[in-house]
Amino acid sequence: MITDKIITVKICTGTLCHVMGGSELPELAYHLSESMKSKVEVKGMVCGQFCRDSSKKPPFVTINDVLMEQASIEKIIRYLEKAFCNDTK
Amino acid sequence: MITNDYFIEIAHKNLQKAGQEVCGDVFLSKKIYEEGRTISVLSDGLGSGIKANVLATLTASMALNFTIEHQPLERSSKAIKSTLPIDQDRKISYATFSIVDIEYDNETSIVEYGNPPFIVFRGTSPLKDIIKKDYKSDIKQCSFCAQREDRIILFSDGVSQSGIGRMEMPFGWEIEDIENFIADIIEKNPRISAEDLAKKIVNKAHTNDSLSAQDDISCIVIYFRKPRNLLICSGPPYKKEKDKLIADTIRFFDGNKIICGGTTAQIISRELGLEIETDLYAGDSQLPPLSFMKGIDLVTEGILTIGKVAECLESGEILSDKNPAGKIIKFILANDHIKFLIGTKINDAHQDPTLPVELEIRRNVIKKIAYILKEKYLKEVEIQFI
Numbered sequence: 001m002i003t004d005k006i007i008t009v010k011i012c013t014g015t016l017c018h019v020m021g022g023s024e025l026p027e028l029a030y031h032l033s034e035s036m037k038s039k040v041e042v043k044g045m046v047c048g049q050f051c052r053d054s055s056k057k058p059p060f061v062t063i064n065d066v067l068m069e070q071a072s073i074e075k076i077i078r079y080l081e082k083a084f085c086n087d088t089k
Numbered sequence: 090m091i092t093n094d095y096f097i098e099i100a101h102k103n104l105q106k107a108g109q110e111v112c113g114d115v116f117l118s119k120k121i122y123e124e125g126r127t128i129s130v131l132s133d134g135l136g137s138g139i140k141a142n143v144l145a146t147l148t149a150s151m152a153l154n155f156t157i158e159h160q161p162l163e164r165s166s167k168a169i170k171s172t173l174p175i176d177q178d179r180k181i182s183y184a185t186f187s188i189v190d191i192e193y194d195n196e197t198s199i200v201e202y203g204n205p206p207f208i209v210f211r212g213t214s215p216l217k218d219i220i221k222k223d224y225k226s227d228i229k230q231c232s233f234c235a236q237r238e239d240r241i242i243l244f245s246d247g248v249s250q251s252g253i254g255r256m257e258m259p260f261g262w263e264i265e266d267i268e269n270f271i272a273d274i275i276e277k278n279p280r281i282s283a284e285d286l287a288k289k290i291v292n293k294a295h296t297n298d299s300l301s302a303q304d305d306i307s308c309i310v311i312y313f314r315k316p317r318n319l320l321i322c323s324g325p326p327y328k329k330e331k332d333k334l335i336a337d338t339i340r341f342f343d344g345n346k347i348i349c350g351g352t353t354a355q356i357i358s359r360e361l362g363l364e365i366e367t368d369l370y371a372g373d374s375q376l377p378p379l380s381f382m383k384g385i386d387l388v389t390e391g392i393l394t395i396g397k398v399a400e401c402l403e404s405g406e407i408l409s410d411k412n413p414a415g416k417i418i419k420f421i422l423a424n425d426h427i428k429f430l431i432g433t434k435i436n437d438a439h440q441d442p443t444l445p446v447e448l449e450i451r452r453n454v455i456k457k458i459a460y461i462l463k464e465k466y467l468k469e470v471e472i473q474f475i
Contacts, residue, residue: 013378022377043369049355
């Protein structure tokens with residue numbers, strides 16, 4: 001058991017995120033390793049309005065309320081691995 | 090058409106004769122919005138297949154256009170008869186017609202030539218004494234003022250002659266039996282839609298023919314009923330002060346409610362204190378998933394979903410039950426009066442020319458949907474831009 005913490009990944013389902021690659025992100029739940037599955041919760045959210053800031057690039061997800069731009073399944077998994085790794089140190 | 094709180098639901102179901110590619114019965118209907126009139130025409134062409142379809146189309150279009158122009162019946166029928174080509178085998182020119190003309194005040198007149206007699210149901214029993222027959226011209230006519238829960242049922246001889254020659258129905262499906270069949274259905278389900286009733290009658294006639302139609306089978310049901318309302322709300326208002334107005338319109342609306350758009354959903358959620366839940370796996374991957382809010386029938390993404398709705402309504406493409414646009418279309422088709430409450434604020438992020446898809450302006454897509462719903466689906470449509 002690495003950590004008891006639950007990490008919540010919220011995927012923005014807004015228009016812009018969907019067309020910029022966010023439509024693939026719900027697949028994240030199937031790409032999580034067995035150990036991660038019990039500790040990561042994958043949820044959806046209606047447009048988080050992050051796209052209003054033109055300096056930020058969609059698709060967006062929030063991981064425990066921290067915003068990630070240009071999210072992809074690989075990028076989220078790398079982030080989660082790092083988070084779990086830091087937790088064990 | 091909604092007049093005095095009525096909605097006139099018109100449904101047409103047909104089935105071509107076994108072995109034919111097209112149906113030889115033709116149904117046309119048109120709403121004249123300026124006059125508040127609704128005109129429906131059924132014509133059965135001589136024989137079956139393409140030839141019958143051409144004759145019936147010709148007859149129905151002429152009958153419809155003459156009626157729109159308020160031409161006297163004698164003139165219309167004379168013109169139709171002299172226009173129809175003479176059949177090479179039978180040496181006659183012939184196609185039947187039934188015309189239903191409903192005025193703005195529900196004053197209804199029906200004219201029928203050559204088709205089986207039409208039936209008018211008031212509640213669960215047929216109105217018999219209103220139909221007058223001119224034996225000289227063989228034209229039946231009737232006029233009456235339609236009331237709520239009245240139904241007008243027209244059918245081609247494929248219905249009344251279904252099952253002909255069978256031991257239990259040697260003369261086919263006789264009018265009295267058809268009336269009893271319909272009365273029984275209405276008694277069991279007094280609110281049955283025109284669509285479902287027409288389907289049941291056609292299916293029964295098909296069964297009478299042992300599932301191999303001996304002639305083209307058509308049935309039209311016109312149902313005067315209480316209108317069913319749908320509110321589709323999409324887009325944030327141009328001025329933020331109007332947020333409350335949108336929320337109140339949704340709260341007090343009597344009918345089905347759909348919200349298209351994340352920002353709009355958030356406005357309603359904030360104003361009405363309702364929580365939004367997004368289920369990533371509700372829907373299919375083509376469109377962003379559905380969200381849920383208490384008291385709202387459907388919450389979807391905005392412009393991509395309504396764009397797909399417009400595309401499918403125009404092309405007639407049928408979407409899966411899981412598809413959010415398919416769900417919106419299902420609601421639209423089940424309702425009579427569709428109100429669009431459309432916020433006109435433009436999302437700047439959607440106007441980026443480097444986007445991989447073109448995101449249209451909401452206002453234009455809604456105008457397109459409204460036009461298709463009026464012209465193709467004969468719905469009552471109201472748009473309010475805010």
